[in-house]
Amino acid sequence: MVKKVVIIGGGAAGVDVLELLLRGQGAAEEMEITLLKKEEEGFFSTCGLPFALQGMYSIKDLSLFEPEFYRAKGIDFRTETEVTSINLEEGYVRVDSIEEIRYDELVIATGSKPFIPPLEGTNLEGVYTLSGREDGEKVEAAMSANPRNALVIGGGIAGLQTAVAFSKRGIYTTVVEMFPYLLPSILDADMASIVQKWLYKEISFILGKPVSAIKGEQRVKSVIVGEEEIPADIVLMSAGMRPSVDIAREAGIEVGESGGIVTDRALRVKKGKLYLDNVYALGDCVEVIDAVTYRPRLSQLASTALIQARVVANNIRGISSSYEPCLSPTVATISGLQIGSVGVITEVARRYGIKIKVGKAIKYTKARFFPGRKLIIAKLLFEAYTEKLIGAQIISGETVAERINELTLAIRAGITARDIWMRERCFDPSLTMVEDVIVDAALKAVGS
Secondary structure, eight states: OOEEEEEEOOSHHHHHHHHHHHHSTTHHHHEEEEEEOSSSSSEEOGGGHHHHHTTSSOGGGGEEEOHHHHHTTTOEEEOSOOEEEEETTTTEEEETTTEEEEOSEEEEOOOEEEOOOSOBTTTSBTEEOOSSHHHHHHHHHHHTTOOSEEEEEOOSHHHHHHHHHHHHTTOEEEEEESSSSSOTTTOOHHHHHHHHHHHTTTOEEEESOOEEEEEESSBEEEEEETTEEEEOSEEEEOSOEEEOOHHHHHTTBOBOTTSSBOBOTTOEEEETTEEEEEEEEOGGGBEEEBTTTOOEEEOOOHHHHHHHHHHHHHHHTTOOOOOOOBOOOEEEEETTEEEEEEEOOHHHHHHTTOOEEEEEEEEESSOTTSTTOOEEEEEEEEETTTOBEEEEEEEESSSHHHHHHHHHHHHHHTOBHHHHHHSOOOOOTTTOOSSOHHHHHHHHHHTO
C-alpha cells in the first residue's frame, strides 16, 4: 500500500525531509509525496541573501533547485499554494480554502517569520525585512536607487551582514540594538565588543536604546531612537524571527513557552495529552530542549533542521529515531571576521543558576613566526563544580567553524578543562601553534 506523505513548507526543513525520503530505498514506490509551499520558487537558500547583497554572487544563484527538478522525480511539488487548515481527526489539509489533500503522514515545516516590533511607520515604503527571495530583490533594488542613509534594527548576524552590504555600496549605515552590545544571543559583551571594534570604520552603532518610531509620509525619512532622530532612506527590520505556528495552533497542536510547536523526541506533535503517531514538526517552527540547561528554546538554524529532518524521515520510513537535546553551534562571517558560539553564554548560565568558571585567551592561529598568521580569541565556560565545558565563543580571521565543531563534540562528551589541556593535539607551524588557544583558555578558567 502506498503511503501518502504531505509536507507543509518548502524551506530548508521541508526540503531536507523530502530529499531524505527520496534517498530511501524504494521510496518512489512506497510513498506518494506532496510538498506545499506559499513561495513561487523551488528550494531557495535564504541564509545566502546578505552575501548576495554584498555583491559576492547573484540572488538568482540562491535558487538551488527549481520545482520541476522535484516534479520530474514524481513529487507533487506545489508552489504558490497556501495551507489554510489542518484536520487532524480526519487526516487531511485544506489548500487555498477549497481543496482537501489527505495524508497518512503529515510533516509541519512552516518555518518562521520576521518579528515586526509594534512601531509607528513599519508599513512605509523603504522599510524591509529579509526572509526570502522577494525581500532580497526589494532590498537590492532599494540599494541601487542611490540612497544616502540606511538603518538596521537589530544587531544579530543577518542584520550585521546586511549592514556590511549597505556600507560596501557607500551607504551611511547605522545599526540599532536594544541590548547594550551586539550579537546578544551568541556572545558575551566582552566578545561582542571585538566585533564592534572590527566594524567601527564601516558602520555606526546605537546600543542599549529602543526604536520608538519610523517617520515619513508615504516613504521612510527617519527613525526615532531614544530621543534622537536618525535620517534613513532604507530601514531593515532584523529584530529576530518568530515561529510560524498559526495553522498548527488552530488545529489544536500545542505550542510551548518559546513560541514553537511542542514535540516529543521523535518530533511528533502534541494535541491535548497525546503525541500524534503520524504528525511531525521540525525546523524554525518547533521548540527544542537545550542540552545544557534542559529548558525549552528555539534553534532556528539550517544545521538544526537537517538533523531533525533525518529523525523525521527515518520515523516515516519505520526506522525508530529520536532528536537529542540541542547545542546549536553557530558560526558567521561578518566583514571578514569569523565568529562562532556553542552551548550557553554567561547570561544564560546566570539566568538558570549555573555557576561557571570562565577562561579567555588570545593567541595566533599559526606559529608566531609563520606568515599569514591571524589573531584568535577564545572564551570557554565551564560548570564550576564538575569543570565540564558548557559553552565556547571564538573570534578570528580563520579556523573558527572547525573549532566550534570540535567544541560541540567536547560539550556533548562531557569533556573537562583537564581533558582539554592534557590531551594530545596535532602541530605544524603552518597550521597551528604547539599549545593552542583552547588550551590556554581552559588553563585560565581553572587557575592551573
